Structure formats: structure tokens, C-alpha cells
Amino acid sequence: MSFLVVVGIFLISLTIGIVLYLVTARRYQSSDSVATSYDQWTEDGILExxxxxxxxxxxxGSPPRRKDFLAAKADFVHEMVHWGGLDLLPASTTVLDVGCxxxxxxxxxxxxxGFDVTGITISPQQVQRAQELSPADLSVxxxxxxxxNLSFPDASFDVVWSIEAGPHMPDKAVFAKELMRVLKPGGILVVADWNQRDDRQKPLNFWERPVMRQLLDQWSHPAFASIEEFAEHLEATGLVEGSVITADWTEPTLPSWLDSIWxxxxxxxxxxxxxLSGLIKSLREVPTLLLMRLAFGTGLCRFGMFRAVRR
Structure with missing residues (x-):
């Protein structure tokens, strides 16, 4: 087989792969489409x-250092607890984990x-798996x-906690209001999220727009807010005491993208x-992971941290 034939087969295969990747995008349609995506990712067990x-x-860490992929995820939780000041709270503190x-x-x-934790998710399969993984004597x-549209009454929890759920929310202002609404007065909100650069200050350029479109379409995201915008949404609820504290954790989280491929x-x-089906499903996610690494590495996206106290 000649070199040109091999190159031709490769290019045709690559083209077919790109077309299939674009055609089979899991675009956000409603909360049902998000639930369906997570049900599928949970049922096959590959993501877990x-x-x-x-x-x-x-x-x-900052600066980042080599670390076991799964250990880094557990470390993230402890770092977020410390950053939010939750390690100063007593045992039996009630926590709502939004997007658990x-x-x-x-x-x-x-x-x-020692917190008393309630985790919520839109995915029934995630709830079932979370219950299977949790010891019966654990307060969760x-x-x-x-x-x-949280089902809990106003002022239900001492802490509201959320990691990387915001991109799935179609209306960030409503999401912010719901998070603050269920907090008790004096309660603490701590959120970690994927955010887009504030395009009010610097509009997206010719290559950033299609990259951002893929990041939204491939993983059922209606939109990313900027760090500045979501902080504004929280303060606009009128429920925040003082101002929202924010931080950018892009640097310490950036290795996750390539590490996940590795x-x-x-x-x-x-x-x-x-x-074979698992291999195909896994390879299907590689382009999106690479685009995420590109976006977060170039400043198109940022990893935002938010802390607010309910007045």
C-alpha cells in the first residue's frame, strides 16, 4: 500500500471522526437532557x-505539582472546605451539596x-449510585x-456547597437566588465553577467562539458565566451580607484535563x-477534554471560586 493511500485513508477516517463528533453533540435542551446525559455516564460506569x-x-497545589489523579480530587474538597472557612464550623452543621x-x-x-449532608442531583441514576456507595451509618x-427550583423551604441549611454545577444552569440569576434562598441567616455559600472570561471586557475572538460553542454543546451546557457575572448575580439577590469573595483556581486545577486523558x-x-464500546465512548471525550485544556490554559475559561454569607 502506497504512502499516499495510507495518508488518504487516515484523512478520510479523521474527517469521518470529526463529523461524527460534531453530529453526536449532547446539546443542552432542558433539565431532562442534562439528567439523561448523567444517567448514561453513570450507568455504563466508565466515568466512575x-x-x-x-x-x-x-x-x-500552587504552583501545581505531580499528584495522583484521584488523590487530587479528594484534596480539592479539603482545599475548598478550608478556603470557605467550613473547617471552623461544628459537627452536625447542615450542608446542601448542589449537583452532588x-x-x-x-x-x-x-x-x-461530621457535617449532616444532603446531596441533590437531577440524575436518578446518580442518586442510586451515591446511595450504593454511602455507608448506612454516615450522615448523608x-x-x-x-x-x-429547589424543593427546600427558605433558610433550610447552614451551608450550601456546589462544585461545577453552574454551567448546566440555563438562568444563572435564578440559580444564584435559589442557592442563597435556602441558606439560613449567617449561613455560608461556597461554590466552585467553570467560568468563561468576561466577554463584556474582552469579546471572544474568531477561534474562541467555536471552541466555546463545542464546550457548551458536547457536555449539555447552556452557558458559562464569568466570575464577575456570577458574583454580580449573587449580590443582586439582596441576600448577601457584605460582598461576595471570589478567587481564581485555574492554576491549581489545570493539570486535571490532561491527567484525565492519561x-x-x-x-x-x-x-x-x-x-470496544467502552473504548469508543472514552475516545469520544478526548477532543472535549483537549478543548477544555486549551480554553483554561489560554484564559478563555477560568476556574472560579465564590464565597458568600447570607444576611
Missing amino acids: FYWGEHIHLGHY GIGGSSRILAQDY RFLVDDAM QGIARPRGLVKFG
């Missing part, structure tokens, strides 16, 4: 196998800090609920466990 109990990025996934962060908050429960190489038994 490679990402563990924490479906969020890891914390690698399969409950990894909820279990750490209950096990290591999981419910199906919609963060855009897991597929470093842990090849996943190829046996999940077979």
Missing part, C-alpha cells in the same frame, strides 16, 4: 472507573468533618432535585472491563 467518586477537577454527582464530596464532608442522604493510558484494564 477513571474519575472515581468525584466527578470534578483535582487540586494540584455520585456523592464523593458529600461523603468527605460527612465523614471527615441523596435526592433527585432541580437546582433551578488515565486511559495508565489504567489499560479499563479496555478489558468495558470492551
